[in-house]
Amino acid sequence: MSFEDLLRQVDRRRFGTGMALLVLLAFYSPLSKLVLSPTYGYLPSKIFHSFGVAISGGLGWLLKDKIMKRLGRLGGYLLPVLAFWVPTIQYLIKQQSSKIGNPTGPVITELCGYYPLILLTVAYAGKQIQASLRLEAQGDLVVEHVPLIGTYVLYSIGEHFATTLLSWVIGTTFLFTRVGMQMILAACYSAIIPSKWLVLAIPSILFSVTSNVHFAGINGVNSAIANEGYSLLARQEAYTGYISVLENENDGFRVMRCDHSLLGGQWTKKTPGYRPDVEDPIYAIFAMLEAVRLVEPDHGVPRVDADSKALVIGLGIGTTPSALIKHGIETTIVEIDPVVHKFATQYFNLPPNHIPVIEDAVKFVKKAESSSNSPQYDYIVHDVFTGGAEPAELFTYEFLSGLHSLLKEDGVIAINYAGDLTLYPTGLVVRTIQAVFPSCRIFREAPAGDEEDAQFTNMVLFCKKTPGQISFRDPIPADYLRSKSRESYLVPTHELDPTMFASWPKGGRRLLVDKEAKRLHKYQDRSALAHWSIMRKVLPDSVWENW
Known part of the structure; x- marks a missing residue:
């Protein structure tokens, strides 16, 4: 037929x-x-x-x-x-x-x-x-x-x-x-x-x-979460997920949400007469990222903020880039989601005097690498987290090598990673970072406690392109931007021993490369489930359920 x-x-x-x-x-x-x-x-x-x-x-x-x-x-x-x-x-x-x-x-x-x-x-x-x-x-x-x-x-x-x-x-x-x-x-x-x-x-x-x-729109959501003391200020379906801005008037803070995770938040309730130059973050980790400015250069000559350039990969609510901008540093922000950038500007006081790049970070770095007139940066802040897990593609040897090429010889990079310290992917990411940047120090956000989720933490790796010891200068009052949060959390304190990440399980890898990034997906699922449990302790169930 x-x-x-x-x-x-x-x-x-x-x-x-x-x-x-x-x-x-x-x-x-x-x-x-x-x-x-x-x-x-x-x-x-x-x-x-x-x-x-x-x-x-x-x-x-x-x-x-x-x-x-x-x-x-x-x-x-x-x-x-x-x-x-x-x-x-x-x-x-x-x-x-x-x-x-x-x-x-x-x-x-x-x-x-x-x-x-x-x-x-x-x-x-x-x-x-x-x-x-x-x-x-x-x-x-x-x-x-x-x-x-x-x-x-x-x-x-x-x-x-x-x-x-x-x-x-x-x-x-x-x-x-x-x-x-x-x-x-x-x-x-x-x-x-x-x-x-x-x-x-x-x-x-x-x-x-x-x-x-x-x-029922925003009014419908607010009627469902009002008893918890929360109100929904804005929301929009977006490329990276469901993005919303929530405010708690009782405790005085505002957060940006992406699906079942928080991209950041800031305190809105202030004591009379307290006027910081930038808003106080509710999470210490974002203030600690700003310590990238405190890392002393190898040549001993202090950097001048007005002559410096910074690249921020991942915006969130804009806590770290806002501080860098306030210090007078020319700051380029790479953010894949235009809604995140819009909400950070409208609801979290992200200063307008920055260079926004609404693009996938992998594409941006590849284009910058191949460009003959791409700027070199004194500081790079790598801060990406959504969906309860880190995107593996932004922690590969190839991507980090691209950031390495964009960093000045005496430049500093701060990399935020959130995950379980005991799981294989965390060690894999740390070893990959150390393979690209020869000098690193690792700090966790808070000291380890006895809670069952104590191993799931934010940590920051401060790294340089050149071998040698990393040291932080003592902060001066101007570094704090009149912010009490920065007075408490700017200087990294809880250092981790890098040797805890030196070994890997049988069948594992020493480094994370592009072609094997998908091997981490099953571990990302475990990380996302742990993060879900943590988030349920941060906001009430009804706030998550009524989004």
Whole structure:
């Protein structure tokens, strides 16, 4: 049979219905992870996602004959109903995330909403496609496996395309928010399969409009978290995740959130007469990063701030770059997410007199390396953290070597790394940094305590391009910028012994290189889960759950 003969005997209506449903399902896969990430974090939300999708889809295909025989046409009519109920089911389950835990929470949430949608969609769409092709004359093997392979290829391509498209459009309008796009997909289901059974979706739609705080805008969220003393000032879906600005008026601080982690925060309540030149950070680590200015140069001649240049990789709320700018240092900030930069400027007093570069840091460094007129920097601050884990690509030997080339011969780099000191990736990153920069000292944010999460910490590595001892000059009053926080935390105190990172497990690596960065993903998941538990102690559960 020729390809033209095959096309002539295809039932195009049924074939088109099946294909359209698979495309919708492919779009829902990356969206489901985005819906879970503000409550559980992006990395924990995808630990078992692909496995669950594969199991649900496989069962839907294997059981499609039994499912459709039992349900008949009702199986198709129930699809749009289920699609409209998924946002409500997920919302109600996520309100119990503190009790369910992580990573159990993402699994249960998808098991009660998204996975049944996959199973029923694959069963119905697979049956439609299989019946439309009319391959019975070609034998049972062709009848079963040709549609299976075709639908799998279509779904895989669709999911890849959807992931890329979502990264472009997420947050551009209300319809293109996480919950908005769930409703769009449900509406598409109902357009493909018009059904009088849609009346069963009315309660879910009404609940979404009246009780789901994400449909009620900022006022809806504030009504849910007011009892905890918090208010939502701004929020936006963005490239790196769900970004929001929260304020606690009772304790007097403001934070910027990205999914289930905090990018930083500052104190807003001040005693009468206290006017620091820059805002006080709520985390000591950001004040400690500014100690990069205190590292004494090898030639013994003190650096002049007005003649210095700084490069900051990763903005957060802008605590460190704000201080560098205030000291008169020409500061270039590389930040991948324009929303983070916008919120840092609007809500955290990031000074406008800096050089903003809204770009992926890897691309920026590669272009700067190859440029003949790229500036050399006296200071580089490497401070990247989101999603509960460090992006491995920004700690590879190749990327750090690029930063090495951008640093002046007597320059200093400060690298912030957050993670479990006992896990393999932490030692791997430290050894890689030491392989690029011959002189380093390592300090943790706070002394080790007896808490179970004491091994998960922020630490800063201060490094130079040249061999020799790193020493810090004694700060003078001007270094503190009239900030009490900097008086307490500017000078690094809790030093770590670098030998604790000198060994690595069997089968491990001494250095992290580009081509092996993905090997760290399983460790990133563990780090993100530990970070999730810590974050639940920082802000109340309802603040995380109502995002």
